[in-house]
Amino acid sequence: MTLTVAVQMDPMESIAIAGDSSFALMLSAQARGHRLFHYPPEALSYEDGKVRALAHEVTVRGEQGNHFTAGDPVTLDLAGDIDVILMRQDPPFDIGYITATYLLERIAGETLIVNDPRSVRDAPEKLFVLDFARFMPPTLITRSLDELKTFHVCHGEIVMKPLHGNAGAAVFRIGRDGSNLAALAELFGDVWREPYIAQAFLPAVAEGDKRIILVDGKVAGAINRRPGKGEIRSNLAAGGTAEATVLSPREAEICAALGPELAKRGLIFVGIDVIGGMLTEINVTSPTGIVALDRFNGSDTAALIWDAIEARLHARQG
Numbered sequence: 202m203t204l205t206v207a208v209q210m211d212p213m214e215s216i217a218i219a220g221d222s223s224f225a226l227m228l229s230a231q232a233r234g235h236r237l238f239h240y241p242p243e244a245l246s247y248e249d250g251k252v253r254a255l256a257h258e259v260t261v262r263g264e265q266g267n268h269f270t271a272g273d274p275v276t277l278d279l280a281g282d283i284d285v286i287l288m289r290q291d292p293p294f295d296i297g298y299i300t301a302t303y304l305l306e307r308i309a310g311e312t313l314i315v316n317d318p319r320s321v322r323d324a325p326e327k328l329f330v331l332d333f334a335r336f337m338p339p340t341l342i343t344r345s346l347d348e349l350k351t352f353h354v355c356h357g358e359i360v361m362k363p364l365h366g367n368a369g370a371a372v373f374r375i376g377r378d379g380s381n382l383a384a385l386a387e388l389f390g391d392v393w394r395e396p397y398i399a400q401a402f403l404p405a406v407a408e409g410d411k412r413i414i415l416v417d418g419k420v421a422g423a424i425n426r427r428p429g430k431g432e433i434r435s436n437l438a439a440g441g442t443a444e445a446t447v448l449s450p451r452e453a454e455i456c457a458a459l460g461p462e463l464a465k466r467g468l469i470f471v472g473i474d475v476i477g478g479m480l481t482e483i484n485v486t487s488p489t490g491i492v493a494l495d496r497f498n499g500s501d502t503a504a505l506i507w508d509a510i511e512a513r514l515h516a517r518q519g
Contacts, residue, residue, distance in 0.1 A: 202511055204235040207256060207277060209242055209301070210289040210487075213269045222489045222503075223289040224268070227261045229503035237261065238277060239269075242290045242301045252279045252308050280308040285510055287315050289487050292367035294325050298486070313514055315506075316485050317467030324468065326482045327364050327398050332462070336455050336480040339401040346386045349399060353379055358402035361385055364395050367486075374402060405477025411446060412490045413456060414502060415471045417509040418464030420456050421502045422494045423448055445497035451478040459483070469509050 210223050218224045227237055240256035247253070257271040277283060286305065292298065302318035309318060323329070330337060341352045342364065353359050353375060362372040371389075375382050389397040409425035425446035448456070452475050463471050472488035474481045491502040 202514070204284040205282065206230050206235050206285045206287065207238045207240060207254065207279060207283045208287045208289055209240060211291055212241065213239055213259065213271070216268065218263060218265050218268050220492045222491045223287070223487070224261065225492050225503045226287060226506060228263065229507055231261055233507060239271070242297065245301055245304050247304055252304050253277060254279055280311040283312050284514065285313045285315065288318060288321065291487050292365070294365045294486055313510065313517070315469050315510060320466035320468050321485050324466065324483065324485050325365060326484050326486070329485070330480060330483045333458060333480055336458070338403055338479045338481070341399045342396045344390055344396045346383060349382065349386055352399055353382060356401040359399050360402050361389065361397060361399050363389065363393055364398050400481070403476045403479055411452065411475045413448065413452060413473050413475060414488070414490055414494055415456060415460060415463055415473065416502065416505045417469050418460035420448065421505050422498050422500055424490060424493050424497060443493040443497070449478065455480050470506050
């Protein structure tokens with residue numbers, strides 16, 4: 202099955218290919234003989250019932266700085282010209298991101314979009330996870346300083362973070378003395394209109410934050426991300442380091458509960474985060490981690506994702 206694939210993502214020039222999951226997916230698609238196009242989300246347009254994008258056909262190679270060649274710009278009818286769209290632009294999950302999901306949703310019945318745009322819109326990382334609150338640490342979503350103070354008194358040490366943040370940005374640990382609690386609440390309230398999130402601090406983060414990759418609802422593998430010295434953030438983008446790991450029985454239970462729901466929603470490539478057996482996030486917008494996972498496990502997660510995509514297309518064709 203030879204496919205024409207459009208990748209909606211940030212500029213190709215900015216990719217650090219050594220650890221980039223989107224680039225790994227593109228290399229894997231090209232190895233299968235699929236034709237690749239790239240366009241940024243701002244290139245989307247709609248007219249007369251058609252969703253279009255100004256795109257470039259690309260050839261990719263594993264050579265940083267010379268990792269792609271782009272053809273001349275062409276206007277694609279994303280329903281008529283394309284078999285699969287990978288929606289891989291990085292967060293923030295802002296109104297621009299949401300608008301792209303609305304446009305792509307209009308063609309989701311004709312072109313397979315990974316991950317499904319409606320499900321991406323309905324499943325922001327720190328809100329979708331609330332469907333599985335039984336696996337989560339104590340959590341508060343609020344803009345109320347009084348509620349935040351009560352939550353802090355109850356749990357002693359807490360973590361505050363923006364509701365739609367990413368890559369470990371603006372994550373703060375508040376100690377038992379509550380220093381800067383009111384100032385941080387004021388800052389969060391000034392910077393973001395939406396509520397912020399607070400969770401009971403999990404000391405187990407010192408042992409790592411496990412990123413588990415699920416492909417069409419099934420576990421593909423996991424890596425453990427340890428925070429750097431003096432840090433609580435274990436995100437690789439924030440200085441964390443990766444190491445090999447396996448799932449605990451509790452983590453396997455979490456994945457068994459999530460898997461069917463992810464598959465039902467068309468969330469083919471998902472990364473969940475677990476600290477000390479507690480589920481903290483379900484990452485669906487632009488999950489990462491497959492390059493590190495494959496490095497430790499000798500696996501080929503990009504190939505598993507393409508197998509799942511091709512199986513979905515085959516099922517559509519009857």
